[in-house]
Amino acid sequence: MIRIYRALLTNQIQIMSQYRAQMFLYVLFSFIRPIIFLAAWLAVADSQGGQLGAFSRSDLAAYYVVMIFVTHLTTSWDMYEFEYEIRQGALSPKLLRPLHPLHYSIVANVLWKGFTSVAVIPVAVIVAITFEARFTTDAWHVALGSVSLLLGAALQFLFGWVFALVAFWTTRVHAFVTLYQRAGFIFAGQIAPLALLPGPLQAIAYGLPFGYMLGVPADILRGGPDLATALLLMGGQVVWLAVAVVLYRAVWSAGLRQYSAVGA
Amino acid sequence: MPEPIVRVAGLTKVYRVHEREEGLGATFRSVLKRRFRDVPAVTEVTFTIEPGEVVGFLGPNGAGKTTTLKMLAGLLYPTGGEARVVGHVPWRREGAFLRQMTLLMGNRSQLVWDIPAADSFRVLQEIYGLADERYRATLAELTELLELGPLMHKPVRNLSLGERMKVEFAAGLIHSPRVAFLDEPTLGLDVSMQARIRRFVAELNRRAGTTILLTSHYMDDILALCKRVLVIHHGRLLYDGALGELAQRMAPYKVIRVVLRDGAASAFLDELGTVVERDEARITLRVPRELAGERTARIVRELEGGLADISVEDPPIEEVIDRVFAGERMPDSAVPA
Amino acid sequence: MGRYLRLLGLFVRTELQFALEYRFNLLLEIMQIVVVSGTSVAAVLILYAYTEVMNGWSLPQMVVLLGVFYMVQGVEELVFQPSFQRFMEHVRQGTLDFVLLKPVSSQFMVSFRHFQTVQTIQVAVGLVITLYGVAQLATVLTVGSAAAFALTLACGFVLIYALLLVLSTLAFWFVRVDNILALFWAFIDAGRFPIDIYPGWLRLTMSTVVPVGIAVTVPAKAIVGLVDLQTLGFVLAATAAAWLFSRAFWKRGLRAYTGASA
Numbered sequence: 122m123i124r125i126y127r128a129l130l131t132n133q134i135q136i137m138s139q140y141r142a143q144m145f146l147y148v149l150f151s152f153i154r155p156i157i158f159l160a161a162w163l164a165v166a167d168s169q170g171g172q173l174g175a176f177s178r179s180d181l182a183a184y185y186v187v188m189i190f191v192t193h194l195t196t197s198w199d200m201y202e203f204e205y206e207i208r209q210g211a212l213s214p215k216l217l218r219p220l221h222p223l224h225y226s227i228v229a230n231v232l233w234k235g236f237t238s239v240a241v242i243p244v245a246v247i248v249a250i251t252f253e254a255r256f257t258t259d260a261w262h263v264a265l266g267s268v269s270l271l272l273g274a275a276l277q278f279l280f281g282w283v284f285a286l287v288a289f290w291t292t293r294v295h296a297f298v299t300l301y302q303r304a305g306f307i308f309a310g311q312i313a314p315l316a317l318l319p320g321p322l323q324a325i326a327y328g329l330p331f332g333y334m335l336g337v338p339a340d341i342l343r344g345g346p347d348l349a350t351a352l353l354l355m356g357g358q359v360v361w362l363a364v365a366v367v368l369y370r371a372v373w374s375a376g377l378r379q380y381s382a383v384g385a
Numbered sequence: 386m387p388e389p390i391v392r393v394a395g396l397t398k399v400y401r402v403h404e405r406e407e408g409l410g411a412t413f414r415s416v417l418k419r420r421f422r423d424v425p426a427v428t429e430v431t432f433t434i435e436p437g438e439v440v441g442f443l444g445p446n447g448a449g450k451t452t453t454l455k456m457l458a459g460l461l462y463p464t465g466g467e468a469r470v471v472g473h474v475p476w477r478r479e480g481a482f483l484r485q486m487t488l489l490m491g492n493r494s495q496l497v498w499d500i501p502a503a504d505s506f507r508v509l510q511e512i513y514g515l516a517d518e519r520y521r522a523t524l525a526e527l528t529e530l531l532e533l534g535p536l537m538h539k540p541v542r543n544l545s546l547g548e549r550m551k552v553e554f555a556a557g558l559i560h561s562p563r564v565a566f567l568d569e570p571t572l573g574l575d576v577s578m579q580a581r582i583r584r585f586v587a588e589l590n591r592r593a594g595t596t597i598l599l600t601s602h603y604m605d606d607i608l609a610l611c612k613r614v615l616v617i618h619h620g621r622l623l624y625d626g627a628l629g630e631l632a633q634r635m636a637p638y639k640v641i642r643v644v645l646r647d648g649a650a651s652a653f654l655d656e657l658g659t660v661v662e663r664d665e666a667r668i669t670l671r672v673p674r675e676l677a678g679e680r681t682a683r684i685v686r687e688l689e690g691g692l693a694d695i696s697v698e699d700p701p702i703e704e705v706i707d708r709v710f711a712g713e714r715m716p717d718s719a720v721p722a
Numbered sequence: 723m724g725r726y727l728r729l730l731g732l733f734v735r736t737e738l739q740f741a742l743e744y745r746f747n748l749l750l751e752i753m754q755i756v757v758v759s760g761t762s763v764a765a766v767l768i769l770y771a772y773t774e775v776m777n778g779w780s781l782p783q784m785v786v787l788l789g790v791f792y793m794v795q796g797v798e799e800l801v802f803q804p805s806f807q808r809f810m811e812h813v814r815q816g817t818l819d820f821v822l823l824k825p826v827s828s829q830f831m832v833s834f835r836h837f838q839t840v841q842t843i844q845v846a847v848g849l850v851i852t853l854y855g856v857a858q859l860a861t862v863l864t865v866g867s868a869a870a871f872a873l874t875l876a877c878g879f880v881l882i883y884a885l886l887l888v889l890s891t892l893a894f895w896f897v898r899v900d901n902i903l904a905l906f907w908a909f910i911d912a913g914r915f916p917i918d919i920y921p922g923w924l925r926l927t928m929s930t931v932v933p934v935g936i937a938v939t940v941p942a943k944a945i946v947g948l949v950d951l952q953t954l955g956f957v958l959a960a961t962a963a964a965w966l967f968s969r970a971f972w973k974r975g976l977r978a979y980t981g982a983s984a
Contacts (some may be wrong), residue, residue, distance in 0.1 A: 496821035
């Protein structure tokens with residue numbers, strides 16, 4: 122397996138070297154939205170004397186600086202690529218090989234995010250300084266937070282794939298993906314930290330998987346919740362991850378049946 | 386005498402190409418200082434075309450045909466020289482010029498893929514400012530000539546390659562231009578479609594008197610349509626005149642094919658001419674043109690009953706052209722001054 | 723002039739016919755527009771759950787801004803984006819020559835040829851949101867502010883157009899400029915909020931390099947009468963300058979493409 126991964130990695134590196142411009146853009150998209158909403162929340166906080174619930178200005182800044190990282194490391198693009206792959210007939214050759222197509226995606230994700238994170242770090246540092254971010258992070262925050270980040274990435278990866286698989290049944294993937302993304306827009310923790318969502322919305326947010334992809338890791342890494350709460354939230358991540366795995370396997374086999382029935 | 390519809394004098398085009406060697410070091414250096422190379426595409430080309438002519442533009446790939454055509458269509462600025470098409474300087478791209486001219490490029494599509502051709506044609510009507518009556522009449526004629534009937538209302542992407550080519554042709558001619566530049570018009574088409582396009586071009590010239598300058602590397606296109614050819618190679622005009630004369634000048638020989646009966650002696654044939662092919666009973670000879678008749682008679686005499694079949698032919702035109710392109714020296718006065 | 727208007731009408735009609743053929747697709751796209759706009763309004767409401775005023779902007783004012791943002795984005799995605807995208811494909815595939823062979827302005831053909839007609843819904847939704855915001859405001863809509871709004875909005879469209887034209891013209895030299903355009907779209911998202919909330923460098927970028935800030939914030943202020951004549955004059959001047967520059971740049975690019983010596 123390791124040999125396979127090494128081969129896939131080398132291949133993907135070569136492909137990536139052609140896409141320098143896209144990599145730059147990927148970095149850009151990762152930090153633009155967090156900055157936009159940070160600026161908005163700071164304006165709101167200022168109108169309330171610098172404190173919103175449990176968040177001071179610096180807390181908000183810290184949250185969004187971390188959000189830059191989290192967004193960068195958890196973004197999934199497979200829902201767009203998969204539909205394209207099916208249309209171009211590139212899926213069939215992959216299915217003929219004794220390697221689950223998911224592995225290609227994992228390798229691509231790891232590489233792209235790994236390489237481009239180098240560019241994200243300085244941006245995050247500048248934002249942190251500009252907005253005077255204050256991190257209340259203990260050592261365990263970092264430890265748990267890193268695990269939470271991986272869980273969040275895996276969660277978004279798998280759920281993204283579940284929606285990508287819609288392409289097995291329809292070419293109108295775009296509409297479904299939009300619904301999925303806009304739900305994430307509200308509930309994932311990008312436009313507002315989960316704790317700041319007004320009452321009913323907050324309850325819904327903790328019931329949906331989106332928050333566990335971005336908001337939870339971001340909050341833990343900035344040093345927000347106490348140990349008990351952090352563990353509870355991560356528990357939620359694990360639960361949703363389990364759901365995602367089950368869902369993925371079910372949809373994948375159903376999708377394959379559909380694919381071969383229609384004629385690969 | 387009517388004015389030539391196309392007049393070209395000393396037309397030259399030199400491309401400035403950014404040159405870079407391989408390797409990382411060279412890449413970095415090229416960021417700081419670029420190196421350029423001058424690539425001559427067309428050099429001092431001069432010719433005129435009278436209204437109503439169908440002229441072939443012959444040359445291997447990269448000879449400068451398309452570049453010349455693009456300059457005549459106004460798409461490229463020349464580096465030197467002059468040209469006038471329907472009395473205008475092409476690269477000024479004046480409205481009056483554009484309305485009287487068309488350039489059709491073989492494997493390139495100008496129609497919008499997703500919508501029926503008819504809709505694209507309506508846009509063309511508006512762009513060229515064609516009055517309804519005239520537009521409908523021209524469209525009807527083109528539909529008849531090209532057998533477009535059912536094709537106009539299907540989305541272009543649903544048409545086969547041959548069908549699409551026909552519609553593209555019609556789109557390029559809907560404004561009844563006086564001059565048509567055709568760049569590889571039969572590229573990629575099957576044999577029967579090629580023949581149909583050729584018939585169409587000939588008919589167009591006959592009915593409307595459209596002047597046609599066409600490039601092709603299919604010899605059959607040229608043979609079928611053009612009495613006059615311009616031969617271009619390495620950007621220079623090598624020959625301008627009748628196709629038959631070209632064969633006479635460049636390949637002043639005839640080809641004698643002899644088929645022998647069993648046991649006939651054929652050794653003497655080597656003295657009569659250059660043996661190009663020898664295959665048991667079949668021998669192909671090349672013989673100087675002036676001596677063809679005499680040599681043929683001698684072969685018949687000497688072989689008598691040993692001769693099964695004999696034929697005397699002009700060299701295949703492809704061979705002639707190959708010789709031209711292989712750089713064999715053109716005899717003097719191949720290009721009129 | 724009449725010819726160009728008739729051509730525009732033809733362009734709209736042909737793409738509309740095509741879109742109407744795929745009715746289900748159309749419905750889905752309308753749904754998407756509504757969902758996106760709706761969730762953006764929700765985002766604004768979430769922010770205003772905590773305050774009455776944000777950087778001097780009240781909730782109705784912010785709603786107006788969001789509406790204008792979607793109007794601007796709608797127009798951009800209605801005609802400029804699809805046309806310029808097709809233009810870049812033309813340059814890549816060598817079919818731009820066909821455009822240049824026609825006796826019409828190539829800039830016109832390249833900028834307005836293709837309409838993504840469903841985006842008119844986006845513009846309409848934006849207008850509805852804007853008017854709803856205005857209705858909620860204490861201030862009365864006067865002829866002056868309505869005129870100022872229309873004028874600055876038009877200027878905003880022209881500014882965005884000029885920017886997209888300049889970026890697309892780069893295709894003459896670099897061929898593959900879709901990435902630069904993606905850059906533009908990354909920044910346009912920041913136009914959803916008034917540019918005064920952003921730190922200096924971003925505010926500057928949004929006012930100059932990517933003038934979405936001007937295109938959205940200024941009309942949003944104009945409709946509530948917050949724009950003085952001086953600002954109006956400045957916007958008009960900037961728009962005129964941008965238009966002239968982009969047009970000159972386009973001509974320059976065209977000359978380079980056809981190999982004219984400068």
